[in-house]
Amino acid sequence: MTSTLQPAETAEAVKRPGRWLALGVLVLAVLLVAVDATVLGLATPYISEDLKPSGTQLLWIGDVYSFVIAGLLVSMGSLGDRIGRKRILLVGATAFGAISVVNAYAGTPEMMIVARALLGVAGATLMPATLALIRNLFHDPRERSLAVGIWGATASAGTAVGPIVGGFLLEHFWWGSVFLINLPVMAVLVLVGIKLLPESRTANPGPWDLVSVVLSLVGMVGVVYAVKEVAAHGFAWGTLAAGLLGAAALYGFVRRQLTLPAPLLDMRLFRNRGFSGAVLADLLTILGLSGLVFFLSQYLQLVQGRRPFEAGLAELPAAIGAVVAGLLAGRAARRFSVRAVVSAGLAAIGLALAALTVIGQSTGYPLLGAALLVVGVGAGLSFTVTADVILSSVPKEQAGSASAVSETAYELGAALGIAVLGSIVTGVYRDFTGPAGTPAAAHESLGGAVEAAASMPAHTSGVMLDAARTSFVDGLALAAGVGAAVLLAAAVAAWFLLRGQRLESGGADHA
Numbered sequence: 219m220t221s222t223l224q225p226a227e228t229a230e231a232v233k234r235p236g237r238w239l240a241l242g243v244l245v246l247a248v249l250l251v252a253v254d255a256t257v258l259g260l261a262t263p264y265i266s267e268d269l270k271p272s273g274t275q276l277l278w279i280g281d282v283y284s285f286v287i288a289g290l291l292v293s294m295g296s297l298g299d300r301i302g303r304k305r306i307l308l309v310g311a312t313a314f315g316a317i318s319v320v321n322a323y324a325g326t327p328e329m330m331i332v333a334r335a336l337l338g339v340a341g342a343t344l345m346p347a348t349l350a351l352i353r354n355l356f357h358d359p360r361e362r363s364l365a366v367g368i369w370g371a372t373a374s375a376g377t378a379v380g381p382i383v384g385g386f387l388l389e390h391f392w393w394g395s396v397f398l399i400n401l402p403v404m405a406v407l408v409l410v411g412i413k414l415l416p417e418s419r420t421a422n423p424g425p426w427d428l429v430s431v432v433l434s435l436v437g438m439v440g441v442v443y444a445v446k447e448v449a450a451h452g453f454a455w456g457t458l459a460a461g462l463l464g465a466a467a468l469y470g471f472v473r474r475q476l477t478l479p480a481p482l483l484d485m486r487l488f489r490n491r492g493f494s495g496a497v498l499a500d501l502l503t504i505l506g507l508s509g510l511v512f513f514l515s516q517y518l519q520l521v522q523g524r525r526p527f528e529a530g531l532a533e534l535p536a537a538i539g540a541v542v543a544g545l546l547a548g549r550a551a552r553r554f555s556v557r558a559v560v561s562a563g564l565a566a567i568g569l570a571l572a573a574l575t576v577i578g579q580s581t582g583y584p585l586l587g588a589a590l591l592v593v594g595v596g597a598g599l600s601f602t603v604t605a606d607v608i609l610s611s612v613p614k615e616q617a618g619s620a621s622a623v624s625e626t627a628y629e630l631g632a633a634l635g636i637a638v639l640g641s642i643v644t645g646v647y648r649d650f651t652g653p654a655g656t657p658a659a660a661h662e663s664l665g666g667a668v669e670a671a672a673s674m675p676a677h678t679s680g681v682m683l684d685a686a687r688t689s690f691v692d693g694l695a696l697a698a699g700v701g702a703a704v705l706l707a708a709a710v711a712a713w714f715l716l717r718g719q720r721l722e723s724g725g726a727d728h729a
Contacts (some may be wrong), residue, residue, distance in 0.1 A: 253376045441468065560604060668683065
């Protein structure tokens with residue numbers, strides 16, 4: 219897809235001074251989001267003990283951020299294209315930091331839920347804006363590939379740093395301290411970003427259609443909520459109604475975009491096979507991986523007895539693999555091909571998940587660490603190249619919207635993956651046979667079993683915990699097998715969908 223809005227320029231002419239320093243500012247925003255995404259899970263037991271939320275309130279504390287961010291990503295990406303990507307990034311980062319303080323000092327479950335929802339609004343501005351600014355900062359394709367690799371590597375590093383720093387803080391301070399990690403990062407981002415980041419926006423973008431914003435929000439929230447509720451509680455008429463309302467709103471959103479002269483999202487982007495193939499690959503990748511990501515921390519802590527800090531260190535190989543592979547992915551895609559690198563990355567993740575189908579309670583760390591390293595390498599290759607393909611497939615004027623589609627696919631894939639793979643783990647787990655007197659709460663979750671064991675006689679609690687842990691591991695192994703099948707199928711799909719897709723080798727892009 220090309221644009222005739224600007225004349226062709228040489229690579230040297232469009233190289234912006236200070237672009238690498240500006241990239242350093244952008245990756246701070248990525249770090250902000252990645253760290254926050256990991257610390258809530260660690261802090262949840264402490265929040266539950268302090269704020270005493272009901273079961274429903276605890277679910278909303280965990281889920282409302284993802285509901286809101288999934289519903290607003292496309293809208294915020296489009297808004298950034300219109301009012302300025304630098305502006306929306308700095309405003310969003312400031313809001314993210316301020317609301318993190320509210321999270322840290324929330325005194326009631328209701329306050330925590332509202333704060334998490336507002337954090338989702340702020341978070342929806344950050345990721346699309348960072349990728350869109352990279353698209354406008356780096357016109358040379360090779361430089362842009364490296365920049366995207368650094369962007370992805372920072373996200374991976376953030377997911378590793380979050381559990382380690384969060385685990386340390388939880389062992390030494392109160393639970394709210396994990397949300398204050400965001401403040402120094404936000405302060406540096408805003409203060410330095412004002413000076414270094416260039417502003418970019420679409421010329422004559424048309425109005426920001428509020429009806430489309432509402433339809434997108436209602437649609438994504440309805441669908442994601444329904445998927446998560448079915449996974450957690452099974453079928454219910456209220457859940458069905460939410461899902462149908464969401465589907466109807468998304469249908470209305472698509473219809474409206476096709477008729478508006480200046481749509482929030484240009485649906486013609488999906489006619490580009492490279493764009494569509496990359497988005498689908500992202501969705502399937504996170505769908506297949508989410509079971510491992512969601513339950514790995516529980517396995518490390520509740521099955522193998524690691525402390526939060528130790529669990530964070532145990533997950534480090536995945537981040538190391540992703541960082542290294544992400545930095546090399548663009549070069550590999552040019553030497554071989556886009557489809558070869560993406561398919562190889564997805565296949566590597568699938569094979570690593572297949573290896574984890576043999577895990578048990580006492581599985582040694584060499585197998586787990588090696589599998590996590592391969593998962594990281596595969597994810598670093600595939601996510602970095604698909605992000606580059608998505609950015610290269612669209613005009614610069616639509617970079618924010620296109621980046622938002624990629625991030626929305628990630629959120630939707632995570633919701634579907636946790637629903638499908640989480641249901642597998644939960645279904646297998648709940649069938650474990652405990653000794654007489656095992657409380658019903660022990661069958662709800664492994665955390666519930668650990669808590670229930672504290673009030674049971676020593677011998678009985680030991681038998682019950684062993685049965686619960688064995689059942690949990692069996693469910694996790696089965697979910698890993700299903701995830702492996704999804705990733706291997708995604709590798710095959712990417713091989714065909716990305717056929718003929720190549721990253722540009724040099725010179726300025728003129729899109």
